[in-house]
Amino acid sequence: MAKIDIRRPHGKTLPEARAVVEKVAARMGEKFGTKGGWEGDAYAFSGSGVKGAIAVSDSDVHVTAELGMLLSAMKGMIEGEIRKKLDEHFA
Template identity: 30%
Template sequence: MSRIHIERSHQLDPQTLKGLVDEVAVTLEREYALNWHWAGQELVFRRSGARGRLVPAADRLTITLELGLLLRPFSMGISDAIEQRLDELLS
């Protein structure tokens, strides 16, 4: 599996951060057919060929995504798209 790991710092209050993460989850479900659920404080998501976690912390947001064989060739584009979207959401 190919692994993508992205971290971004933020200054959001906990309620705003939770709302943002929920919004991201709904978008992932709608646009990429990802299934998701909360596992404690982590948002866990999965679809055929990909699985990952989004971990919101007090000052940092971390995304780890593992891509299967068929999605590996697209890993750089996927990583760039995630980074761009996170930068938009956190600015």
């Protein structure tokens, strides 16, 4: 299994950061069929071939994910897309 671990600082309040994560999670659900929910300050998600969490704090957002066998081959592309979205929403 390939693992993804990305942390980005943000300048938002915690409620604003959580709202962005909810928006991103909804889009992930539409696009990739993932399902999830909040567990404390982390949005845990899973879907076919992927499981992970998006944790938010007062100062940063932390994305972790484990990719199944099929998605592991696309780790670089998936990681690039995550970084792009983090930059879009939290830069």
